[in-house]
Amino acid sequence: MDNRHNDRLTIEGGVRAAIPHDSARKHVSGEATYTDDIPVPDGTLYAAIGISTHAHARITSLDLVPVASAPGVVAVLTAADVPGHNDVGPILQDETIFADGVVEYAGQSIFAVAARTIEQARRAARRAIVEYERREPVLTIDAALAAERFVLPSRTIRRGNPQASLAAAPHRLRGTLEMGGQDHFYLEGQVALAIPQEDGDMMIYSSTQHPTDVQRQVGRVLGLRVNAVTVEVRRMGGGFGGKESQAALFASVAALLANVTGRPVSLCLDRDDDMIMTGKRHEFHITYDVGFDDDGLIRGIELVMASRCGMSADLSGPVNDRAMFHADNAYYLENVSITSHRLKTNTVSNTAFRGFGGPQGMMGIEWVIDEIARHLGKDPLEVRKRNLYGDTERNVTPYEMTIEDNILHQLIEDLERSSDYQARRAAIHEFNATSPVLKRGIALTPVKFGISFTATHLNQAGALLHVFTDGSVHLNHAGTEMGQGVMTNVAQIVAEELQLDIDRIKITATNTGKVPNTSASAASATTDMNGAAAADAARTIKRRLIDVAVERFRVEPSQVAFRRNEVVIGDRVMPFEELVSLAHAARVQLSATGFYRTPKIHYDAERLRGRPFYYFAYGAAVSEVVIDTLTGEYMFPRVDILHDAGNPINAAIALGQVEGGFIQGMGWLTTEELYWDEEGRLMTHAPSTYKIPACGDTPPDFRVTLLESGQNREDVVYRSKAVGEPPLMLAISTFHAIKDAVASVGDYRLSPRLSAPATPERVLLAVEELRARLAARLVQLQPIEVH
């Protein structure tokens, strides 16, 4: 094959090409249209929501006359004005649009107002006179546990005999790890534009990861059939799980106001209201009782996970299920029980956030392993390796799924070598021995993350493909773009399938009228599923074109091949568009739908057993930290990551997911602290008080590598692997590096007491606490660890 011929085989922007994000040019020029940038029709009204100032109270009087009489106000709505169901719960119907008599968190929507300007609407909303009869709020995990307040029943997974194994184990430790939640802090806040249509139909532009959920909810709220509501989203300014179920409330309010006024209504939340009103990552307390041998091998373990779900169920069921499914992370737990409590508190209802419970589950077991190592005086990495899942034995999860694709042994070994872990660890110990104030720490932690929605029925996707007679292609699918690059990935797959340069593929806004009954863009599987659905549609079109060529030119199907914008038919070559025109003339359909359902998965939701995941994504990270023991401040001079993205569709996009996911996870475990006051009011509702990582917080030496030999063992589209969520959990290494640095203060003889997020304040307190314990121990010479 000569080079010229080779060139002809390569299209622009096919699979494996690390091309820029499809919207990159529009992003840098300011032309990319986000929901609030859509030019609105004349007469559009602007909405604001009136919210509760109490975490738990009965509304004794609601005077909205001052609101209705405020300048510019056109409509005011309360629960009594909802024509359909006053509810936006995505799974259970336990969350109102407008509070009806009782408020259950500070920030809960009570009424909405539409006015001629956004300023008028926001000012008017503050004029309501609401009288409350305060009830005692239940705000914390401990208080909810004590009061036995749950949004959903507790669940337990058990295998073997953890009780007997604990009793028989040579060593035993008990404790609790507390970790906070996290605000999504998508740069674009929640926003919706509702435009009334003829016949009472409603068109909704929504910044949502789940257009179908918005469509169904708006239909239920307005009392319309689903087919009367159309939802469209071209792109979001970030989602991270915060626009999976949360977008429905705002779209519903805009739709209600549009419905009653007959005018378009825009609802764009201000940042403070967004942070106060929307759910976050679940705060967790994980209590453990672990038995192990002299090598650190876990013989038995009991884990109790208690999560703060807030005032309603939202997605807390599947989030907590996923936490349970990741309570093992990468480790074989032969005798185990995992109990999950889903607690009801008078705080905003917590929701999906990148990792969806997985990060909290993993944090628990990584902490336990670190505790075991510190108890035995071993390197935590040694204990981690000792407990890893085996390749052919010790390879069944507590939920009875056999792990068939484990690559962690090799991956960890490679990273340990490439990061120079052992030598650096020795150097750090040497440094700490002579450095009185600054202390360094290092940790390597692995990630094994299950890919698929745990609810089997959500694992389906659809696509719609039109080919036009000039050879251009219109692509639509169920995936939504939130910056993760799904539109680019799927377009590359279609370009590859049809062998067309990617500039021939028109990427179009996700729209419920084009691909219906979709699942959320979530669970990392958006490219996996929509890419496969789009490939299915492209193959259907190709088959029809091949049939045309076979009939017209009397060749065998095997003699027809698609190559770089052309079609080879026997010894004839013609432009793609020529064959398309022939097909059109022959009255052959040039539009196709595609569909995909993830194979192999099955899951008994009652028993929490089965194969909930098609496959696992793997990675590992080494983080090094230096802390100041006088102030608690710290920085991460170096981080090394080795992550398996399979054989990525677009390696640059995959790399961006790894880097960004890691930094977001680092924020969760280090600087991002959510603080509620004693009355349950969120005090950290803006970036001035809630600190997401800035560039200065990131490691100056950040070495991120995608596993070169990466190859999905399962038949995922082009053998790529989901990469949206897994890298977030690589940041568990940052927390444990901090813990390691704190431990050096006591010469590694005591284990630090640290909770997440490890803010500088908490690091300082952990250093002080450890020093105090050390002093007491030297005085009393009493053993402190539990056995």
Next chain:
Amino acid sequence: MSQQIPISVNVNGTLYERAVEPRLLLSDFLRHELELTGTHVGCEHGVCGACTVLLDGDAVRSCLLFAVQVDGHGLVTVEGLAPDASSDRLHPLQEAFREAHGLQCGFCTPGFLMTLVAFLEENPHPSEREIREVISGHLCRCTGYQSIVEATKIAARRSA
């Protein structure tokens, strides 16, 4: 209606004369009055940097200024960065952000670009540390910043 104040402001080379309310934010003026929606609003209190524009060449946060404060001044927004609106050409910094994947969702991108344009104007050969410091006044939730630093280095190298 409250009193309206006439202002005249040059934005991206075009002179606009408008009457505005005294407390209208510059960010809202740009987005709603002039329909220059490339300037994004992320936090509305000067922390995230998404709304950054150039005021007489200096990077400023348009959510912390009133429209009346820019009366008689010159502004550049992200829409005015490219050298020639009629061609496809981008500013070297825009081009570097595009090709070096210095963005994901793109919402924070215009703000980063405006700060960096002013920064590179003053300091055409910055060290990596200087780049990291100047962009630490901006928030990006997607990228983890590495690709933004890289794109800035590329742009600086090319204009060297």
